[in-house]
Amino acid sequence: MDRAMNQSLTHKEASRLEALARLRLLDTPAEPEFDELAGLAASISDVPISAITLIDERRQWFKAVVGMDSHGSDRESAFCSYTIQQDEIFVVEDATADQRFQRNPLVLGDPHIRFYAGMPISGPTGEHVGALCVFDRQPRQLTGAQRTALEVLARQVNARMELRMRRMELRMRRIEQEQMLVEQDRLNRELLAAQQRFQSFMDESPFLSFVKSVDGRMLYYNRRFAERFGITMSAWLGKTDFDLFPAEDAQAYRDNDLAVLRSGQLQVLEERSRESDGSASLWHIYKFPCGSGEGVTTLGGIAVDITETTMREEKIARMRREISELRDQVELAQVMALQQERSEMMSDRKMEMALVGL
Structure with a gap:
């Protein structure tokens, strides 16, 4: 008690x-x-x-x-x-x-x-x-x-x-609010500076970069991307590949995106796109899932146009094949010429022997 x-x-x-x-x-x-x-x-x-x-x-x-x-x-x-x-x-x-x-x-x-x-x-x-x-x-x-x-x-x-x-x-509450506003302003300025640094880095990058939502909508792309496709910095935002590319290409892109999201890992891919003149471009693409503590929320991508490189490599390979074929033909011609020469020499010797026999 x-x-x-x-x-x-x-x-x-x-x-x-x-x-x-x-x-x-x-x-x-x-x-x-x-x-x-x-x-x-x-x-x-x-x-x-x-x-x-x-x-x-x-x-x-x-x-x-x-x-x-x-x-x-x-x-x-x-x-x-x-x-x-x-x-x-x-x-x-x-x-x-x-x-x-x-x-x-x-x-x-x-x-x-x-x-x-x-x-x-x-x-x-x-x-x-x-x-x-x-x-x-x-x-x-x-x-x-x-x-x-x-x-x-x-x-x-x-x-x-x-x-x-x-x-x-x-x-005290007013002072705290003022301090919070000052701190918020500082954080906003730091965030803006970070965003500007990020944007400058992405825009000056020689590669095409983009970010999509998990449902395939375009959330971001850098200046190189916009210049490559001749669009403004906002023209494709919110759109899917099916809104922007032929259905066959769009489906291939989406299949690759889903495979990356399911794997949860970086994947290196090759994708093709059709140009307005009907030609095809070949891309070397790194696709990777992005997320936070709440899980995967977006898909990032970095693309390199390897069309010219591929064409150059194919041209070099073709030239090498042609040179190899030409070399083979030259070697064959040389063998045939040698055989012809030997044949003629044997024919001449036979004729000489025949004359001696007379």
Whole structure:
């Protein structure tokens, strides 16, 4: 039972300290609106000393004080430590006659408290964070009107604290928003610079580059691509290969795209395209899946026109074949000529032998 009660008290104190921290009042400079309420409390109660106190885990700190030169005391000796445990005004008419305070250093020494009255003040969620209190160096009693006035003034302190907190939160929120806007502007500028670097890199690349969605729609192509096909930088965006090329070619491109997306790996392909004059171009294409943490979202491609290279290689191969054939023909002619020469020589020898025989 005691353990459960201690846990409950610990939780309650933690909530109270959290509410106090949220007010952002501890160790702040004096503010006229709180000084005026403290002065009014002393005047109404007809006492020389009054204060608006805040109590953290170790100390009692005065946000406003009238009638003594002090910033606070330790929590253990603070009368207000009793006040925050209650929901109504706490009064000690003569501290020297109250066993709880007879040996209190604030009673035995400066400011020599004999009379104390305190009304708890609360944060916006109701936790008692301190007190509006009045002191006297001689015993006394509060009238009913004075009690009521202290209760009203305490509510005014509550309202002022909450208003101050709301203003500060609003100011902090505005500062955070301004910082976010500055950061967003910086990120936007960095993003724009990165996009410009990327665009410049892609446009100056000697290769044709493009990006398609997984359903085959053109999302991006570089300047070399646009120049090669004689189009603007936006003419083909959103279109599929079936919108742009003959059906047979488009189907071949789509089949290759799907194969790359299924494999999840880079593939090196050769694809043909038909030109407006009816001729065919041959492309060496690198196609690869692109994605993020959400999986593959696009397909990228880099294409190199190898038509001229292929034609040149084919021409060289043809010339080599022709040279080889010509060499074979020359060798054959040489063999035939040699055989003819030998045949003629044999014929001449036979004739000579015949003449000798005669």
